[in-house]
Amino acid sequence: MSGIEDVATLAGVSKATVSRALSGRGYVSAETRTRVSAAAATLGYVVSSSASSLVTGRTNNVGVIIPEINQWFFGSIIEGVERALLDRGYDLMLYNTSKTVEERSRVFEYFLVRKRVDAVIAVTLEITAPEAERLLSLGKPIAGIGGPLVGIPTLSIDDVEAARLATEHLLLLGHRAIVHVGGDIDEQMDFHVHSKRLRGYREAIEAAGISYDPESHVATPFDIPGGYRVGKQLLGDPRRRPTAVFAACDEVGIGVILAARELGLSVPEDLSVIGIDDHPLSEMFGLTSIGQRPDLQGEQAVDWVIRQLEEPGWTPPSKHTFVPARLVIRSSTAPPRRVG
Amino acid sequence: MSGIEDVATLAGVSKATVSRALSGRGYVSAETRTRVSAAAATLGYVVSSSASSLVTGRTNNVGVIIPEINQWFFGSIIEGVERALLDRGYDLMLYNTSKTVEERSRVFEYFLVRKRVDAVIAVTLEITAPEAERLLSLGKPIAGIGGPLVGIPTLSIDDVEAARLATEHLLLLGHRAIVHVGGDIDEQMDFHVHSKRLRGYREAIEAAGISYDPESHVATPFDIPGGYRVGKQLLGDPRRRPTAVFAACDEVGIGVILAARELGLSVPEDLSVIGIDDHPLSEMFGLTSIGQRPDLQGEQAVDWVIRQLEEPGWTPPSKHTFVPARLVIRSSTAPPRRVG
DNA sequence: TAGGATTCTGGAAGCGTTTGCACACGAGAA
DNA sequence: TTCTCGTGTGCAAACGCTTCCAGAATCCTA
Structure with a gap:
C-alpha cells in the first residue's frame, strides 16, 4: 500500500508535483507527468479518497434514496443512475427506504447528518420545503424523480x-x-x-x-x-x-x-x-x-446534480420538468364490440 | 458546519474526549458523555467520515457488484444486503456490471484499485483465484453469492x-x-x-x-x-x-x-x-x-464480511455454503392425464 | 497507610492528501 | 539590458479526526 510519497521518490519529484500530475490540476511539464504516471503505475499507487476528501471536501459519492428496488420502474431508475454516475467517475450509495413518512424522514435526517455524499437523488420522496432548504444550505445539490417539489429540481412524466x-x-x-x-x-x-x-x-x-x-x-x-x-x-x-x-x-x-x-x-x-x-x-x-423511460429520468437527474457540482454557477431548471411519454399502440385496445 | 473543536469548546472538554465520548471507545465518565452528546446535538455536529477514515483506515462502505438489477433474484439480494448493511451502520456502494468477462474484470480492477470500500460482496461474479488472492491480500473481506469460488466464502442453493x-x-x-x-x-x-x-x-x-x-x-x-x-x-x-x-x-x-x-x-x-x-x-x-430466499443470502453475505471486519480472528466458512431450498407445492403440478 | 490498579482527561502526533505561496527559469516586450 | 509574464516545481500548512502517552484523581487491597 504505497503512498504519494513513494511515488514522489520514485519519480524524483515532490508530493505536490505528484498530486498535480495525477489530478491534472496546475502546471506540470509533459515529461514530468509521464514520469509520475509511470512511477504510480509500477507502484500500483492509488490516491486515498479519504485523504483527498478531507482536503477537498468532496467525496465523489452521490446518494440515491429509493423506496423500492424490485419493481421495474425503480429498478430501471437505479440502472440509469448507476450508469450515468459511473461514467462520470462517481460512486453510487444506495439507500432503500420504505414509503412511510417516519422512515422517509429518518433516512432524510440520516442523510443530512452524514458527510458522505456530494449530492443526493431522491426518487419519489416527498421532501418538505424546510428539509429541502436545509439540504440546499449544506451546498449539496439534490434532484428528485417525481414531484414537483419546491426548491428542488424534479422531473417525471406528466x-x-x-x-x-x-x-x-x-x-x-x-x-x-x-x-x-x-x-x-x-x-x-x-x-x-x-x-x-x-x-x-x-x-x-x-x-x-x-x-x-x-x-x-x-x-x-x-x-x-x-x-x-x-x-x-x-x-x-x-x-x-x-x-x-x-x-x-x-x-x-x-x-x-x-x-x-x-x-x-x-x-x-x-x-x-x-x-x-x-x-x-x-x-x-x-x-x-x-x-x-425511467432509466433516462435517472440519467437526467444525475446530469443535474453533477453539473451543479462541476460547473460553478450552473443551475438546474427551477421548476418541474416533464419528460416525454408516448402512446404505444399494441393489440389490447380496439373498438368495443357492437352489442346491437 | 461545526467541527469537533466546537463541540469540545461547548462541552468544556478536549477534542480527544469528544471523540471518545461520541465513538464510545475508551474511558469517559457518564456525566461527560451526556454533556458532550448534548453539545453535539445542539451544534448538529456529525463526524467527518473522510477525516475519520483517514486515521482509522475504515470507510464504513461495502461494495456490491451485481450483474443485474431489474430481476427478482438480484433485486431481492440487493434488498437483503442493503437492509443488513444499514442495520450495522455501513453504507452500500452499488456497482452494476454486465456479465461479460471484459466488464467483469474492468470492475474488478476498478474495485481493487480504489480505497473506497472495506469489503466487497460479489454477486454471481466469477473471480479468478489470483484476483481473489490479490483482493484478500489487501485485507478486504469478500463474499460471493453464487459459486463456489476458491479462496472466497460463497453461498447459493444447491x-x-x-x-x-x-x-x-x-x-x-x-x-x-x-x-x-x-x-x-x-x-x-x-x-x-x-x-x-x-x-x-x-x-x-x-x-x-x-x-x-x-x-x-x-x-x-x-x-x-x-x-x-x-x-x-x-x-x-x-x-x-x-x-x-x-x-x-x-x-x-x-x-x-x-x-x-x-x-x-x-x-x-x-x-x-x-x-x-x-x-x-x-x-x-x-x-x-x-x-x-435471495434476500437472506444477501444478509448472510453481509454477516460474513462484517464479522471479518469487526471480530478479529473470525473467519468465514472456508468452503461453499449451501442455503436451503424447499419444495412449494401449488396447483401447477399433478399426475399426468391417463391417456389410456 | 502505602501502593498498585482503574478510571478519566488533555496534549500532541499523526493519517495522506491538496494547495497557497515562494521561487526559479526562459521567453518575449520595452 | 531589464522587466514582465507564463511555466514548472517544492515547502509547508492545512483538512478534521483518532489514538498514544502521560498525568491526575479515585478506589481497592494488603
Whole structure:
C-alpha cells in the first residue's frame, strides 16, 4: 500500500508535483507527468479518497434514496443512475427506504447528518420545503424523480396528461364504459400520482360528455396480482363489466388481461386494456401503453446534480420538468364490440 | 458546519474526549458523555467520515457488484444486503456490471484499485483465484453469492439438488415425458447454474430409469417471454408435447404456463409445470416451485464480511455454503392425464 | 497507610492528501 | 539590458479526526 510519497521518490519529484500530475490540476511539464504516471503505475499507487476528501471536501459519492428496488420502474431508475454516475467517475450509495413518512424522514435526517455524499437523488420522496432548504444550505445539490417539489429540481412524466392520453385513446376507439384501475388516492406518497392519474382520466371522460361515476375508479396495489384481483372482481359481473379498462400502470393492466382471459373474455374483443409505463412484459401481452423511460429520468437527474457540482454557477431548471411519454399502440385496445 | 473543536469548546472538554465520548471507545465518565452528546446535538455536529477514515483506515462502505438489477433474484439480494448493511451502520456502494468477462474484470480492477470500500460482496461474479488472492491480500473481506469460488466464502442453493428435487416431484407424480426448459449451458457465466440444473434434472430422470434425450432440454432466456416463446414452440406440436415441464426458474415456468393456456391446454391437467425460485408471481399462477430466499443470502453475505471486519480472528466458512431450498407445492403440478 | 490498579482527561502526533505561496527559469516586450 | 509574464516545481500548512502517552484523581487491597 504505497503512498504519494513513494511515488514522489520514485519519480524524483515532490508530493505536490505528484498530486498535480495525477489530478491534472496546475502546471506540470509533459515529461514530468509521464514520469509520475509511470512511477504510480509500477507502484500500483492509488490516491486515498479519504485523504483527498478531507482536503477537498468532496467525496465523489452521490446518494440515491429509493423506496423500492424490485419493481421495474425503480429498478430501471437505479440502472440509469448507476450508469450515468459511473461514467462520470462517481460512486453510487444506495439507500432503500420504505414509503412511510417516519422512515422517509429518518433516512432524510440520516442523510443530512452524514458527510458522505456530494449530492443526493431522491426518487419519489416527498421532501418538505424546510428539509429541502436545509439540504440546499449544506451546498449539496439534490434532484428528485417525481414531484414537483419546491426548491428542488424534479422531473417525471406528466401524470395527468398521460392518463388523459390513455383515456382519450379508449374514447377515440368508441369506448364509453371505461373503468380506471388505479391506486388508492388516500395514499399520500408518490406525489399523488394516484390522484393525478385519476384526474387525467376524469377530465378526459368528462370532456367526452361522460359524467364521472365514482364506481368507475377502483384502487389496487401496483402489481400484476393487484390488477388480477381487481380484474376478477370487476369483470366477473357481466352487468357491471366495462368495455375498457385504463390501468394506472402496466403491471396492473397485465393483471387485468390475465383475469379477463381466465373469465373467458378476449382482449381486445370483449375488453380493451391500456396501461402506463411500457413495461418489458407489455409487448408479450400486447398491452397498449403510455411509455416512459425511467432509466433516462435517472440519467437526467444525475446530469443535474453533477453539473451543479462541476460547473460553478450552473443551475438546474427551477421548476418541474416533464419528460416525454408516448402512446404505444399494441393489440389490447380496439373498438368495443357492437352489442346491437 | 461545526467541527469537533466546537463541540469540545461547548462541552468544556478536549477534542480527544469528544471523540471518545461520541465513538464510545475508551474511558469517559457518564456525566461527560451526556454533556458532550448534548453539545453535539445542539451544534448538529456529525463526524467527518473522510477525516475519520483517514486515521482509522475504515470507510464504513461495502461494495456490491451485481450483474443485474431489474430481476427478482438480484433485486431481492440487493434488498437483503442493503437492509443488513444499514442495520450495522455501513453504507452500500452499488456497482452494476454486465456479465461479460471484459466488464467483469474492468470492475474488478476498478474495485481493487480504489480505497473506497472495506469489503466487497460479489454477486454471481466469477473471480479468478489470483484476483481473489490479490483482493484478500489487501485485507478486504469478500463474499460471493453464487459459486463456489476458491479462496472466497460463497453461498447459493444447491442447484443440482434443487433441479433434482423439482424433477423428482414430477417423476413421483407419474410423469415420464418431462422437458427441462433451462439456460444455455454454453454461457459460462453464473457459475454454470445452467449446466448444474440440467445435471440435476438428468440425474433424476436417469435414476428413474428414463434415458436422457438431448431433445428434452431446451434453452431460453431466464424471463417470462423466454418461457413463453419456448412454451409456444414446444407445446404447439402435439406429438412432441411432454406431460410436464421443469423450468429452470419461475419466470420461465410462468411463461410456459401462459403459452400452454394460450394453446388451450390446462395446467395441470394437460401439463404440469414446476420452477425454481418461488417468485412473488408464482403464487398467482399456482406455480409449484423450489423456493429460495435471495434476500437472506444477501444478509448472510453481509454477516460474513462484517464479522471479518469487526471480530478479529473470525473467519468465514472456508468452503461453499449451501442455503436451503424447499419444495412449494401449488396447483401447477399433478399426475399426468391417463391417456389410456 | 502505602501502593498498585482503574478510571478519566488533555496534549500532541499523526493519517495522506491538496494547495497557497515562494521561487526559479526562459521567453518575449520595452 | 531589464522587466514582465507564463511555466514548472517544492515547502509547508492545512483538512478534521483518532489514538498514544502521560498525568491526575479515585478506589481497592494488603
